[in-house]
Amino acid sequence: MSQLPTLEEIRRAPKVLLHDHLDGGLRPETIVDLARETGYDKLPTTDPGALRTWFQEASDSGSLERYLETFDHTVGVMQTRESLVRVAAECAEDLAADGVVYAEVRYAPEQHTSAGLSLEEVIEAVLEGFRIGSEGRGIRVGTLLTAMRHQARSMEIAELAVRYRDVGVAGFDIAGAEAGYPPTRHLDAFEYLQRENAHFTIHAGEAFGLPSIWQAIQWCGADRLGHGVRIIDDITVPADGEAKLGRLAAYVRDKRIPLEMCPTSNLQTGAAPSIAEHPIGLLRRLNFRVTVNTDNRLMSGTTVSEEFAKLSEAFGYSWDDMQWFTINAMKSAFLPFDERLALINGVIKPGFAQLKWHG
Template sequence: MRPAGGGEVVGVITESEIRRAPKVLLHDHLDGGLRPESIVELADATGYGGLPTTDVDKLRTWFRGGAHTGSLVRYLETFSHTVGVMQTADALARVARECAEDLAADGVVYAEVRFAPELHVGQGLSLDDVVEAVLDGFRAGSAGTGLHIRALLTAMRHQARSLEIAELAVRWREAGVVGFDIAGAEAGNPPTRHLDAFQYMQRANGHFTIHAGEAFGLPSIWEALQWCNADRLGHGVRIVDDITVDPDGNATLGDLASFVRDVRVPLEMCPSSNVHTGAAPSLDRHPIGLLRDLRFRVTVNTDNRLMSGVTLSSEFAALVETFGYGWPDISWLTINAMKSAFLPFDQRLMLINDVIKPGFDALTPPGAPGA
């Protein structure tokens, strides 16, 4: 077990302890985090008849089994059912409210949750109706919890509505939308197809992240950064392909990897999901270990809590078990995420200084590394 923060490991941090820590989540899909019981109830309420089963426990197992295939394409197929029950304003508001409740219960103090408005207009909602319903749900679910939750609007990379969704993100940015994203199968759908949307966001002084380097390799990352000027990379796992480690453990960075580290490009890594989609071979061989050691701007995220069967706390607990991380590592990764959020600077600073650092100080036992 690798010593956390370069010092001696003191005790083993449990998932219940991590749940009490103030955490930050930058990469979480609204349609990938539904409660199974809510899916069944919403299917009944909305008349959606496509579920593989209406038994809640069997449905939970079905989602996880369907996602753990090692294929991003197969992984994405499970979303037809969650999206299928999210076609009314009431359903969207409920899912968003429950998302906020679940994140708050997991100790998340800041979250950016993304969704694709264009996927929720099948029963007559407008794009603005979709955004309004989700933001209403976020407000209701986070009220009184200490969770600050914001939205990222996602465009599907295989469709042609990205500029429209970027304009939507700017239109709602004073009401809780903090950025723009593209998602979907990477192969055959390079980010440069959506260059007009990214250029619009830049002209509007907006923020955006791009799913890149998950199922596709270095060209996807290079395009996202050098053509599209992404603020962050969704996943970015394949940046490890530009790093060579010799038998003595010495790492040599290629030009792209050096650029990513030098300019502190945030990497929105989702360890369990990356294994489930085949982006990483296993958790113990996930690039996050090497990238954290090399001090890339790594962040830890959930991606799809339903499909991967995770929470942010369980993701950190898995890293503790796999890489021997301690409180200094968890704190470092959390502050990385808060620094990289699309929230205004003064609000980021307030959460770091008034919430995150004091929260970790209270959890770090005397004598622990970094205490």
């Protein structure tokens, strides 16, 4: 048996990231700086190392609601144009340093207006930051505009996603606590996006089960599922037989609906018991359109490379498996087909071929 790829080797592989929250990936040093500059005085500590530890420990509670509370501090320091430009630029730099060649990073514009910025000013600041951070680093970053499930601004955000789609906004998303806030509350926004031939993903099947996945796909028409781990509830694996797929799981697999899996985050929110028992193992074996993502790099203390390293250790994944996950992600990106193909054939396959050859 060949040796599994090391973390350092994995960092050199060309990777694709589809599910990453801008307000979940700040550098602790930046949070401290921005808090000082903007007068934000609610941080639990102003020591960057201690702050990093606080975020990760607060995120390990097993509760999605408690996990989401940590964002009060990151969002709290992201209320000015300057802070948004800096955070977006550093996000692109950090992803490029981890070997990411294409990323779709999401955020909710409505959460960054408390100091007087308009939604348009928020969007333009983030786009500027990504332009600055991506330059010369071999990474391309698109943004997903997120609407909050418990608010009533989804149509407004959807219209902005369409307005800015030719200058860096790749698509639309809804996020926030799933229980009590079904995606069907935002049906008008999803129908508008479909009429406009726009792309969107929906957080579903993480804290809530199969009904949220069914609604996201069959009522709302989602192109991708954010997380989607609970699709496992529609798969039965007898001790002595092959996996049996229920109607919904079979539909998701048949239609190649991408699943934006975030293993470490899923452990923190209680959506999976451990990496070794994460549904991604079975779903990969059954050839679902699975992708590997970070969700929130600060809260989970992770990178895409580290997610792959954990999966490789748990499931024995080789370079071929990692290439499979990466091509899945690139196929599922909200980019024109020819641009996806160019990255697959011109960057991803040659990059993995070189690593496998040297390995």
